[in-house]
Amino acid sequence: xxxxxxxxxxxxxxVVLGSVLVVFFATAALLGFFVFWSGDQxxxxxxxxxxxxxxxxxSQQLRQVSxxxxxxxxxxxxxxxxxxxxxxxxxxxxxxxMASYFSHDATYILEGDDxxxxxxxxxxxxxxxxxxxxxxxxxxxxxxxxxKTRLGYLDIPPSIADFVVIAGTPAIVGVSPIVSAxxxxxxxxxxxxxxxxxxxxxxxxxxxxxxxxxxxxxxxTTNPSDNGLSVFPVTNRSGRIVAFFEWEPYLPGTExxxxxxxxxxxxxxxxxxxxxxxLYWLWRSSRALESxxxxxxxxxxxxxxxxxxxxxxxxxxxDRILREQGPSRQxxxxxxxxxxxxxxxxxxxxxxxxxxxIRAVGERLRHVVGPDPxxxxxxxxxxxxLCLAELEEAEVMEVCRKVIEAIGRPFxxxxxxxxxxxxxxxxxxxxxxxxxxxxTRRADIALYEAKSSGRNRAxxxxxxxxxxxxxxxxxxxxxxxxxxxxxxxxxxxxPLYGRRDGEIVGAEALARWTHPRRGPIAPMDFVPIAxxxxxxxxxxxxxxxxxxxxxxxxxxxxxxVNISPSQLRNPNFAERIFAILExxxxxxxxxxxxxxxxxxLEDEMAASDAIRSFRRAGIKIALxxxxxxxxxxxxxxxYPVDRIKIDRSFITQLSTAxxxxxxxxxxxxxxxxxxxxxxxxxVETDEQYRVLASMxxxxxxxxxxxxxxxxxxxxxxLNAPAALPAAQVA
Ligand code: C2E
Ligand code: MG
Ligand code: MG
Numbered sequence: 001x002x003x004x005x006x007x008x009x010x011x012x013x014x015v016v017l018g019s020v021l022v023v024f025f026a027t028a029a030l031l032g033f034f035v036f037w038s039g040d041q042x043x044x045x046x047x048x049x050x051x052x053x054x055x056x057x058x059s060q061q062l063r064q065v066s067x068x069x070x071x072x073x074x075x076x077x078x079x080x081x082x083x084x085x086x087x088x089x090x091x092x093x094x095x096x097x098m099a100s101y102f103s104h105d106a107t108y109i110l111e112g113d114d115x116x117x118x119x120x121x122x123x124x125x126x127x128x129x130x131x132x133x134x135x136x137x138x139x140x141x142x143x144x145x146x147x148k149t150r151l152g153y154l155d156i157p158p159s160i161a162d163f164v165v166i167a168g169t170p171a172i173v174g175v176s177p178i179v180s181a182x183x184x185x186x187x188x189x190x191x192x193x194x195x196x197x198x199x200x201x202x203x204x205x206x207x208x209x210x211x212x213x214x215x216x217x218x219x220x221t222t223n224p225s226d227n228g229l230s231v232f233p234v235t236n237r238s239g240r241i242v243a244f245f246e247w248e249p250y251l252p253g254t255e256x257x258x259x260x261x262x263x264x265x266x267x268x269x270x271x272x273x274x275x276x277x278x279l280y281w282l283w284r285s286s287r288a289l290e291s292x293x294x295x296x297x298x299x300x301x302x303x304x305x306x307x308x309x310x311x312x313x314x315x316x317x318x319d320r321i322l323r324e325q326g327p328s329r330q331x332x333x334x335x336x337x338x339x340x341x342x343x344x345x346x347x348x349x350x351x352x353x354x355x356x357x358i359r360a361v362g363e364r365l366r367h368v369v370g371p372d373p374x375x376x377x378x379x380x381x382x383x384x385x386l387c388l389a390e391l392e393e394a395e396v397m398e399v400c401r402k403v404i405e406a407i408g409r410p411f412x413x414x415x416x417x418x419x420x421x422x423x424x425x426x427x428x429x430x431x432x433x434x435x436x437x438x439x440t441r442r443a444d445i446a447l448y449e450a451k452s453s454g455r456n457r458a459x460x461x462x463x464x465x466x467x468x469x470x471x472x473x474x475x476x477x478x479x480x481x482x483x484x485x486x487x488x489x490x491x492x493x494x495p496l497y498g499r500r501d502g503e504i505v506g507a508e509a510l511a512r513w514t515h516p517r518r519g520p521i522a523p524m525d526f527v528p529i530a531x532x533x534x535x536x537x538x539x540x541x542x543x544x545x546x547x548x549x550x551x552x553x554x555x556x557x558x559x560x561v562n563i564s565p566s567q568l569r570n571p572n573f574a575e576r577i578f579a580i581l582e583x584x585x586x587x588x589x590x591x592x593x594x595x596x597x598x599x600x601l602e603d604e605m606a607a608s609d610a611i612r613s614f615r616r617a618g619i620k621i622a623l624x625x626x627x628x629x630x631x632x633x634x635x636x637x638x639y640p641v642d643r644i645k646i647d648r649s650f651i652t653q654l655s656t657a658x659x660x661x662x663x664x665x666x667x668x669x670x671x672x673x674x675x676x677x678x679x680x681x682x683v684e685t686d687e688q689y690r691v692l693a694s695m696x697x698x699x700x701x702x703x704x705x706x707x708x709x710x711x712x713x714x715x716x717x718l719n720a721p722a723a724l725p726a727a728q729v730a
Contacts, residue, residue, distance in 0.1 A: 150190030218247030648682025
């Protein structure tokens with residue numbers, strides 16, 4: 001039960017923890033993704049813009065080359081210098097001008113029939129053969145230009161510029177016809193001399209371009225590298241790719257990210273830390289709550305003294321087992337334990353010692369039964385053992401034997417030795433017995449049986465016990481009724497004989513119940529019921545009153561009454577007796593109270609108090625059923641009694657067991673040594689009488705002399721002692 005509850009607590013905090021972490025990381029991942037995606041988008045837009053700029057710059061380059069050329073080619077002086085073959089002028093005004101002013105790399109002048117007339121490189125005239133290297137590339141352009149000029153033009157002549165590759169280097173080549181600006185001189189459409197200039201797209205050019213278009217770095221190439229640069233194809237007028245412009249793109253998104261991501265990450269880290277701290281706090285408080293819960297659960301389900309499960313926990317576990325066990329032949333074995341004599345230890349050694357004893361009992365039980373069975377303290381001196389294994393009756397009894405043996409060993413408590421016993425009620429739960437209440441009720445019945453059949457033993461529940469309980473129940477009600485009205489209850493008197501000549505020296509009052517339906521019921525059957533139901537005090541009073549009434553009429557005759565432990569425990573008991581004596585007028589010294597040594601054993605304090613006050617009043621005390629208890633001789637020394645009544649079990653064995661003779665003899669000798677009279681109970685034969693008499697017993701009681709009699713019969717006998725009234729036996 002504990003584990004399920006705490007388990008749910010733990011899983012709850014795990015769920016909370018897990019959810020917060022998932023939400024946190026999902027948010028972080030989503031935000032991260034969004035930020036990087038935006039950066040990427042911005043970068044793409046940036047690159048597109050740069051590409052657009054590159055495109056416009058390239059077409060502008062072409063136009064510029066044509067423009068540069070026009071400043072030289074549309075000029076009468078140039079035309080005349082060409083016709084004059086004035087190379088000095090050309091050197092000065094064409095080659096140098098184009099190179100230094102416009103940064104063209106090479107300049108050529110072709111005649112009307114396309115033969116190169118003039119060539120210069122880097123501003124210096126050179127051999128016209130240099131034209132060969134560009135002749136193939138320029139040829140088609142020249143042809144196209146001548147075609148255009150042949151068609152005629154108005155002010156400014158057509159010109160062509162295009163991208164080409166010369167000896168592996170990308171370049172711009174421009175061709176323009178050389179004409180006079182104002183149209184003077186001879187016009188030869190389609191046959192004009194042509195100015196050709198080459199602008200290599202080399203480092204120099206590139207630097208200029210980078211500068212102009214604010215690029216990081218860039219270059220023209222015929223085969224683009226694959227290193228993350230942006231590439232733009234450079235196409236000629238017919239759409240063929242002649243080269244590529246590759247440049248290191250300016251990435252605004254990446255730059256933005258570079259600047260913002262650290263701040264962003266730091267922010268998120270701090271947030272993460274806060275969340276972590278919050279979670280930690282949450283975890284801590286949920287743990288604290290959980291352990292509080294466990295503590296509370298433990299307090300509710302654990303016995304603080306023995307640390308064993310308490311009644312509540314036991315019942316829950318039992319219910320669960322009954323619910324969960326499959327249809328097996330035997331479900332479980334339940335043992336109900338009740339300590340014998342625990343109250344006395346508690347009363348004599350104190351509650352602290354009682355607690356100590358309970359703890360020690362718990363430990364011994366745990367040791368005996370092992371870890372598997374469920375062991376619980378139900379409260380007070382009650383324990384329960386629930387075995388789940390299928391046990392045979394013999395095995396169960398073996399467990400009980402071990403438990404009884406373990407608890408029977410003396411306990412050392414605070415310098416004292418304490419002795420307790422244990423009675424065990426056992427019930428074997430079968431598949432059909434699935435009700436805890438019924439099973440515990442049966443175990444209780446068996447426990448009651450174990451207790452009433454002498455304690456310190458185990459009894460296994462059988463159905464007849466239940467019947468017995470039912471009978472006991474109805475008998476209790478009937479006894480209650482009988483005590484109120486009618487004459488079902490009466491008292492028989494069994495005379496006690498002295499040693500000499502059958503003289504009656506006393507009588508023992510014995511309760512009798514003649515049930516209208518059941519007939520006579522033996523005291524052995526109804527006295528325990530009266531004791532168990534609290535009716536014994538009323539019953540006892542009926543007997544004592546009748547005994548005293550009779551005793552008052554026969555002063556000098558000892559009238560003995562049997563007293564149950566619970567009567568003696570009642571603090572008003574002595575007073576009641578005195579009141580009855582006074583009411584009836586009986587002499588206290590004629591009254592004898594018979595107690596069993598179990599009273600002394602169980603309730604020393606109460607017994608000794610009452611006994612003392614009786615003795616002070618002159619009432620005599622007899623120890624009944626002597627020899628059947630534990631340590632009789634010890635008690636004889638501690639509690640001064642006037643008489644012991646040697647139990648019938650010794651007397652019956654006198655003729656068969658030599659040991660009984662020795663024991664009875666020893667008892668008589670000892671009692672006499674202590675000044676105590678001895679009565680032999682249950683004398684049935686003359687032989688027994690003679691043996692007992694020779695041993696020195698003082699008085700005799702038994703069927704040999706007389707059975708218990710009605711009061712009038714006893715009185716008749718008292719009046720005529722010689723005649724033994726065998727006929728009026730009760
Ligand atoms: P007890 O006090 O030991 O009484 C003697 C019992 O032995 C009586 O049984 C008596 O009838 C029986 N008895 C006497 N002589 C012989 C004999 O020669 N042979 C045999 N077989 N039995 C003999 P009873 O009257 O059935 O009483 C049984 C027990 O019930 C008593 O034992 C006593 O402990 C208890 N008892 C009887 N009346 C009362 C009472 O009023 N109050 C209390 N508390 N207990 C009572
Ligand atoms: Mg008696
Ligand atoms: Mg007796």
